[in-house]
Amino acid sequence: MAEHALTQPGEASSETSGLRSIASDFASDRQAFRHVSWGKAMMWVFLLSDTFVFSCFLIAYMTARMSTTVPWPNSSEVFALTIGGTSFPLLLIAIMTFVLISSSGTMAMAVNFGYRRDRRKTAALMLMTALLGATFVGMQAFEWTKLIHEGVRPWANPWGAAQFGSSFFMITGFHGTHVSFGVLFLLIIARKVWRGDFDRERRGFFTSRRGSYESVEIMGLYWHFVDLVWVFIFAFFYLW
Amino acid sequence: MTQAAAHAEGQQHPIKLYLAVWLWLFVLSACSYFVDYFQLQGLLRYTLITLFMVLKAGLIVAIFMHMAWERLSLVYAILVPVGAVLVFVAIMVFEADHTLLSRMTFLTSGP
Numbered sequence: 001m002a003e004h005a006l007t008q009p010g011e012a013s014s015e016t017s018g019l020r021s022i023a024s025d026f027a028s029d030r031q032a033f034r035h036v037s038w039g040k041a042m043m044w045v046f047l048l049s050d051t052f053v054f055s056c057f058l059i060a061y062m063t064a065r066m067s068t069t070v071p072w073p074n075s076s077e078v079f080a081l082t083i084g085g086t087s088f089p090l091l092l093i094a095i096m097t098f099v100l101i102s103s104s105g106t107m108a109m110a111v112n113f114g115y116r117r118d119r120r121k122t123a124a125l126m127l128m129t130a131l132l133g134a135t136f137v138g139m140q141a142f143e144w145t146k147l148i149h150e151g152v153r154p155w156a157n158p159w160g161a162a163q164f165g166s167s168f169f170m171i172t173g174f175h176g177t178h179v180s181f182g183v184l185f186l187l188i189i190a191r192k193v194w195r196g197d198f199d200r201e202r203r204g205f206f207t208s209r210r211g212s213y214e215s216v217e218i219m220g221l222y223w224h225f226v227d228l229v230w231v232f233i234f235a236f237f238y239l240w
Numbered sequence: 241m242t243q244a245a246a247h248a249e250g251q252q253h254p255i256k257l258y259l260a261v262w263l264w265l266f267v268l269s270a271c272s273y274f275v276d277y278f279q280l281q282g283l284l285r286y287t288l289i290t291l292f293m294v295l296k297a298g299l300i301v302a303i304f305m306h307m308a309w310e311r312l313s314l315v316y317a318i319l320v321p322v323g324a325v326l327v328f329v330a331i332m333v334f335e336a337d338h339t340l341l342s343r344m345t346f347l348t349s350g351p
Contacts, residue, residue, distance in 0.1 A: 112253065
């Protein structure tokens with residue numbers, strides 16, 4: 001039976017759910033993630049490693065904040081915006097959150113239209129996603145400028161514990177870098193979609209693989225992950 | 241796996257589902273903003289923040305990243321290692337408490 005499973009993938013994948021399917025997939029002596037292309041599997045593995053990177057940053061922030069004897073700056077006041085004399089707490093961060101969620105929505109739509117093989121809509125939605133991502137980075141640059149003008153440094157700030165600055169620049173800086181590279185890759189994939197690479201299965205310049213609309217989904221995985229990380233940063237760094 | 245089969249396996253879900261999830265993400269984000277806006281404090285604040293965060297993360301991973309429809313072996317391979325992060329958090333909570341205690345004992349300049 002076991003040898004049968006090696007030669008006939010159709011039969012081996014008869015288990016479709018439950019722990020037994022996991023056991024049979026990992027014991028199959030073939031590719032473990034059945035029906036999952038290596039591109040997608042590798043993106044997931046990369047995202048897992050990236051999860052650990054951001055986890056380490058957030059845990060370092062937690063440790064610094066829990067162990068300091070100096071009071072932690074009140075993020076609600078630090079990140080407040082004053083418009084027309086009234087001060088709105090966390091307003092810029094809220095807008096940034098909505099921009100990033102919107103970009104995640106347009107990305108999900110792009111993936112959907114990609115699998116419907118709708119070239120124009122996919123490219124347009126990806127460009128929209130890239131635009132929203134660039135807007136996010138722009139607002140982050142504004143936020144950094146504002147805080148640096150107010151005297152926040154990685155080693156000191158006017159309101160309290162010095163670790164506030166180092167945590168802030170490290171965490172949001174790394175996240176911003178991720179968004180920036182995401183925008184870059186969105187533009188590259190959007191160009192390929194627009195040119196019809198995935199309709200004509202044109203081979204990629206780097207991997208020489210046939211183009212496929214799955215690239216849009218893999219790009220989407222990365223982009224949603226960036227949004228996912230922001231959910232945690234928003235909760236732990238800005239709101240907590 | 242040929243390309244043709246991969247296409248057939250491609251994730252096809254109604255647009256309506258994505259729009260609904262999008263709307264929910266907006267609502268949940270607004271909720272977590274209002275937690276700060278109304279200056280809720282204490283246990284209520286932390287519970288609400290964590291609740292909205294987990295719901296948002298769950299929606300993004302399950303629907304937007306298609307984890308809900310992926311094969312179980314991939315889901316487990318990705319989600320189980322994340323549990324190690326929680327162990328790390330627990331370790332560092334003890335570590336931070338110990339550091340704080342040491343600092344309060346030895347660093348505070350007494351009269």
